[in-house]
Amino acid sequence: MAPRNLCNSLGNYKLTDLRKEVIRDFYEEMRHSPRLDGRGNLSEKSVEGLHNTLGGILSAAVDEGYITHNPAWRCYKPKGQKKERPVADEETVKKLITAFEGQSMKYETYFKLVLATGLRRGEACGLKWSDINWRKRTIHVQRGVV
Structure with missing residues (x-):
């Protein structure tokens, strides 16, 4: 098409x-x-x-040097309203956290991090230890994984 x-x-x-x-x-x-x-x-x-x-x-x-800039860059605007995505309520989040406890440490940590911070999947997968500031208790998202 x-x-x-x-x-x-x-x-x-x-x-x-x-x-x-x-x-x-x-x-x-x-x-x-x-x-x-x-x-x-x-x-x-x-x-x-x-x-x-x-x-x-x-x-x-x-x-390839055929043009100096991409004219399509920042050119697309979606038509209409964006649909609001459903978000888990507090009770559902608590159930998820409880379900992850005792499971694989890798998955428990990943899902708790995503639930607590709101990181996207690609952002969470792109994190490195150096992105975490333990003293300030912050995470600096510098890359994403596709």
């Missing part, structure tokens, strides 16, 4: 002619494009996927 849409909509532009306005218009056009199965228009997730693909292509063009 992505290559067809990208080539049809942006294939006539020279790399140096791609501007944020053109790319934003492309995203808006894609939001109103029908799905291949005919069940409505492309989802916002699909449009975001097109943005990621285009951004990757343009980043490679920058790396």
Whole structure:
């Protein structure tokens, strides 16, 4: 799906002619494009996927020296409201902590850290011992793992 849409909509532009306005218009056009199965228009997730693909292509063009900057950078804004994610209440968190006690020390520590700090999975997995300041009782998140 992505290559067809990208080539049809942006294939006539020279790399140096791609501007944020053109790319934003492309995203808006894609939001109103029908799905291949005919069940409505492309989802916002699909449009975001097109943005990621285009951004990757343009980043490679920058790396190869074809253009000086990536025009898709900071160009994508999701349409509509972000959905609020459900958060575990205090009782559920206590049950989780109790369930982890006595299990593998590695998993118990990991899940308790995530529950206590709100770190994302990639942030927690990217931590090193040097990221912890034991005196100040702080954790400095410097990297993430994908």
